[in-house]
Amino acid sequence: MHFAIVEDLDTDQARLTDLIGRDCAQHGETAEFSLYSTAKDFLADFRPGLCSAVFLDIMLEDELNGIDTAWKVREQDESLPIIFTTTEKGFALDSYGIHALDFLVKPVQPEALSWCLGRLRTEVAAPEYLYVKEKGVDDQVTIPHCILLNDLIDTESIARVCVLHTVTGDLSIIQKHGDLIELLPKTGRFYEYARGRIVNFSFVVSIDTCGELLLKDGRRLFCSRRKAKDTVEAYRQFQFAQLRSKGV
Numbered sequence: 376m377h378f379a380i381v382e383d384l385d386t387d388q389a390r391l392t393d394l395i396g397r398d399c400a401q402h403g404e405t406a407e408f409s410l411y412s413t414a415k416d417f418l419a420d421f422r423p424g425l426c427s428a429v430f431l432d433i434m435l436e437d438e439l440n441g442i443d444t445a446w447k448v449r450e451q452d453e454s455l456p457i458i459f460t461t462t463e464k465g466f467a468l469d470s471y472g473i474h475a476l477d478f479l480v481k482p483v484q485p486e487a488l489s490w491c492l493g494r495l496r497t498e499v500a501a502p503e504y505l506y507v508k509e510k511g512v513d514d515q516v517t518i519p520h521c522i523l524l525n526d527l528i529d530t531e532s533i534a535r536v537c538v539l540h541t542v543t544g545d546l547s548i549i550q551k552h553g554d555l556i557e558l559l560p561k562t563g564r565f566y567e568y569a570r571g572r573i574v575n576f577s578f579v580v581s582i583d584t585c586g587e588l589l590l591k592d593g594r595r596l597f598c599s600r601r602k603a604k605d606t607v608e609a610y611r612q613f614q615f616a617q618l619r620s621k622g623v
Contacts, residue, residue, distance in 0.1 A: 376427035377407040414439040423452040433461035445473045507548040532571035568606045569599045576613040
């Protein structure tokens with residue numbers, strides 16, 4: 376991954392690059408860096424796609440502080456992960472509207488940075504497509520398919536066959552349910568609401584306290600009784616995350 380670090384103190388730059396480099400090495404990754412000591416220099420270079428994430432010092436001794444700089448970034452890129460670093464905890468609330476990925480207090484600790492990079496890997500690595508093999512007339516014959524995750528509504532599993540319900544129709548694949556779960560991104564959008572059944576919360580219109588889900592296509596799904604409470608809570612968390620991402 377390529378990181379931009381905007382820090383006006385050489386010691387802070389050195390600490391961050393060292394900690395990030397070590398963490399990435401432990402995950403078999405290569406870390407590349409673009410280092411800036413002023414917001415002006417960073418914004419002069421910035422363009423969408425410049426980096427995987429930016430670590431931004433809030434208390435920059437510059438014409439623009441970190442918060443102002445982040446708003447400038449958001450004018451060009453709404454989704455770039457921004458991680459603030461500061462010695463002042465009081466700025467945390469100011470960073471909320473910018474939808475920062477994290478807020479690290481200096482001196483940055485390895486444990487806090489590791490947790491932050493773990494979140495970053497989940498966001499950056501989330502796939503857009505699901506690659507599966509369709510079950511042919513003969514069970515020995517399979518047909519490869521590439522499904523856009525935004526089109527996947529829900530799934531149900533019977534033995535070794537999973538049925539995928541998509542906006543373009545149903546698809547039967549030879550796949551164990553557990554293996555299918557591992558292929559889906561761990562972002563809270565896809566949820567196992569009953570044994571062998573997964574729903575994409577993006578297609579849920581509402582869910583009642585008993586765990587009955589109403590889908591946009593008019594179908595109703597029913598949670599197992601033991602999963603009803605957890606499903607309701609998972610859906611609420613998903614809705615909250617969606618509101619935050621839209622700036623509500």
